[in-house]
Amino acid sequence: MLSKREKDLIKEIWERLTPVAAEIGADALLRMFASYPGTKTYFSHLDISPNSSHLLAHGKKIVLAIAEGAQDISQLTVTLAPLQTLHAYQLRIDPRNFKLLSHSMLVSLACYLGDEFTPVAHAAMDKYLSAFAAVLAEKYR
Amino acid sequence: MVEWTDAERKAIASLWGKIDVAEIGPQALARLLIVYPWAQRYFKAFGDLSTNAAIMGNPKVAQHGKTVMGGLENAVKNLDNIKQTYAKLSVMHSEKLHVDPDNFRVLAECISLCVAAKFGPSVFTADAQEAWQKFLAVVVSALGRQYH
Numbered sequence: 001m002l003s004k005r006e007k008d009l010i011k012e013i014w015e016r017l018t019p020v021a022a023e024i025g026a027d028a029l030l031r032m033f034a035s036y037p038g039t040k041t042y043f044s045h046l047d048i049s050p051n052s053s054h055l056l057a058h059g060k061k062i063v064l065a066i067a068e069g070a071q072d073i074s075q076l077t078v079t080l081a082p083l084q085t086l087h088a089y090q091l092r093i094d095p096r097n098f099k100l101l102s103h104s105m106l107v108s109l110a111c112y113l114g115d116e117f118t119p120v121a122h123a124a125m126d127k128y129l130s131a132f133a134a135v136l137a138e139k140y141r
Numbered sequence: 142m143v144e145w146t147d148a149e150r151k152a153i154a155s156l157w158g159k160i161d162v163a164e165i166g167p168q169a170l171a172r173l174l175i176v177y178p179w180a181q182r183y184f185k186a187f188g189d190l191s192t193n194a195a196i197m198g199n200p201k202v203a204q205h206g207k208t209v210m211g212g213l214e215n216a217v218k219n220l221d222n223i224k225q226t227y228a229k230l231s232v233m234h235s236e237k238l239h240v241d242p243d244n245f246r247v248l249a250e251c252i253s254l255c256v257a258a259k260f261g262p263s264v265f266t267a268d269a270q271e272a273w274q275k276f277l278a279v280v281v282s283a284l285g286r287q288y289h
Binding site: 027030031033034035103106107108110111112113114115117119120122123126 | 171172175176193197250253254255257258259260261262265267268270271274275
């Protein structure tokens with residue numbers, strides 16, 4: 001469960017990262033591809049080499065969606081409804097991969113936030129990303 | 142047998158050379174207990190774990206964090222024989238301590254995050270992360286191997 005303080009912290013962090021959404025997103029994706037090569041199988045149609053425009057655009061999309069969800073976490077199911085449909089019926093990414101991206105995203109956050117990535121922030125982010133992933137997978141079955 | 146590329150061996154050695162076991166170890170263990178509070182079940186003898194501040198200031202947590210992190214030294218020095226190196230520890234964690242081996246994986250994640258926060262993206266690059274996580278995954282696997 002997320003406390004009000006945690007929700008505020010999450011919202012504040014993602015608001016601050018919105019201007020660098022492409023960089024953070026691309027960094028997280030690159031880390032995921034390097035550590036978990038199986039995840040690359042979903043991207044055979046894109047150029048996912050470092051600094052490619054595809055990677056930056058895709059990273060930006062993902063981070064902006066996460067940031068949007070953070071604006072009002074109690075409304076996640078409503079906010080994510082279109083993305084739920086997309087992932088369940090079109091993309092059909094095995095939802096086990098959401099955990100891999102979540103971890104990679106946490107590493108990117110840790111790298112960029114450094115000391116600010118306190119245990120409290122870490123716990124809050126981990127909980128939020130888990131909730132996000134769970135909602136995203138809701139329409140799969 | 143685990144296959145390590147030269148680049149991976151180099152990355153692991155380089156990161157290990159920078160890591161202060163007495164700093165990262167306590168941080169990682171504290172994070173495990175804060176972010177995954179159910180892990181506290183194994184540390185009833187450690188005293189006050191009731192708040193984040195209590196956990197972060199708890200000397201037993203710090204000492205144990207240092208011990209666990211220091212134990213990785215054996216793995217770094219025996220990259221080609223991690224299974225054997227950790228066999229006894231695996232038996233101990235299974236038969237004496239009764240630790241759910243999934244906790245090893247989760248602690249490994251906490252360690253990686255502490256390392257990432259400490260060294261930032263220019264040191265903890267995607268490739269460095271890959272090598273480091275592969276290394277920890279082998280240790281985690283070795284620790285879980287003697288469970289049955």
